[in-house]
Structure formats: C-alpha cells, structure tokens
Amino acid sequence: MADYPKTLELTDGIMVTLELLTDNDLDMLIKFFQRLPEKDRLYLRSDITDPENVRRRFGNPDYDSMYPVIGRVNGEIMGIATIFRASFGWMRNLGEVRICIAPEYQKRGLSTLLVKELFFQALKMNIYKLQAELMDTQKAAITAFKHLGFREEAILPKHVTDIKGVRRDLVLMALDVEDLWATQEDYVLSPDFRMH
Ligand SMILES: CC(C)(COP(=O)(O)OP(=O)(O)OC[C@H]1O[C@@H](n2cnc3c(N)ncnc32)[C@H](O)[C@@H]1OP(=O)(O)O)[C@@H](O)C(=O)NCCC(=O)NCCS
Secondary structure, three states: OOOOOEEEEOOOOOEEEEEEOOHHHHHHHHHHHHOOOHHHHOOOOOOOOOHHHHHHHHOOOOOOOEEEEEEEEOOEEEEEEEEEOOOOOOOOOEEEEEEEEOHHHOOOOHHHHHHHHHHHHHHHOOOOEEEEEEEOOOHHHHHHHHHOOOEEEEEEEEEEEOOOOOEEEEEEEEEEHHHHHHHHHHHHHOOOOOOO
C-alpha cells in the first residue's frame, strides 16, 4: 500500500494516478463497469453490471489472492488491471491478469502502465507467470496483449461458449515474469528508472 498513489503520464501527456483498489472505490468501480459498452463487456467472465457481484468480487480484498490496480484521471476510474491467483497450492505461482480500460482511454498506454505495475507486483508475490485467457474472436485484445509482452502459449479448441452459444477456441497467453525481468533488470537498476 505504501507505494501508492503513483502519478504517471499517458502517451498523450494526460496524467493518470495508479492506486490499489480499496473498499472506498467500490461505488465508483461499479459506475465504471456499468458505463462500459456492451462490446467490451461481452468477454468478461462475470456480470460486472450487477453491483452485488462487483462487491462480492472486489470488496474486502485479500491482496495476496487478488491485486487490483486502478488508473484514475481527474479522480475518475478509467481502467483496472487485476492479478488473480490461488494463494495456496500448485497454482500459487501463476497469476491471471484481467484488464479493462474505459473506451475513451484505450490506446493511450494505460494498460501498458498497469501491466508494468502488475509485473513488479508479481515479482514481489513470487508469481513466475502471468496468464491471460481470451476468446479467439478477441483479435484486438490478443494483439494488444502481444504488444504488452504476452505470447500465445496454447489454444484450447472449442473450449468456451460465447454469449450466442457458439463454441469458441480459448487462447492462453502468458508472460514469463522471470524472463521479462532478465530483459528489464539492467534498465531497472539504471539511474533512468524511477518507481515513482
Ligand atoms: C485490450 C485493452 C486492455 C488494451 O488496453 P489499452 O490501454 O488500450 O492498451 P495500450 O494503450 O497500453 O496499448 C498496449 C499496446 O497494444 C496495442 N493496442 C492497444 N489496443 C489495440 C487494438 N485495439 N488493436 C491493436 N493493437 C492495440 C497498442 O498499440 C500498444 O502497443 P505498442 O506499445 O507497441 O504501441 C483494452 O482495449 C480493453 O480494455 N479492452 C476491453 C476489455 C478486454 O478485452 N480486456 C481483455 C481481456 S482481460
């Protein structure tokens, strides 16, 4: 908690504040989810338009199993990126990443900042691998995740069903935290790097 808030710049110069989500943010988070367009909600895995569901999922967070970072512009939530992980057992070194950015703040580098934040948090949580699960039809998101450093690791044929009842391939994308650290370490240890 001590590291937050962090104020950073989007690619167009707009300032964004990154913060760890707390219970005080839940009402604003519910509003953020409710105003997402249907096309961005189609692939989300729980009904985030239902306030009770959002409260159940994000309320009273145990940051060891769910690490949600929000991006605020002028005080309003414009994006959220979360690591979900099992805090016990054989999956505890794997973190699942889910990201959601307000349409008007997409393609401005907000996910890039949030994923960097999750990457450093993953190192602290002893997570070796960050994984994202996408449906094969999410072409833009798959491209964006590739740009964010994830690579396609597996395609599970006809593994999931879309809201129209059509069976779709599940694309598993992963980012190896240790491999990425190897490429970032020189930069992180250099005087140019600031944790803000
Ligand atoms: C996919 C999503 C998370 C990307 O977030 P974003 O903040 O727009 O991403 P960024 O601006 O940080 O861009 C990251 C990279 O992806 C690329 N990118 C972003 N959106 C893209 C798109 N629609 N098509 C192709 N490339 C895209 C950017 O060019 C950038 O690459 P670069 O750094 O090499 O220039 C966002 O569009 C979103 O929330 N979509 C709806 C919800 C969703 O699908 N979530 C994914 C499931 S967890």
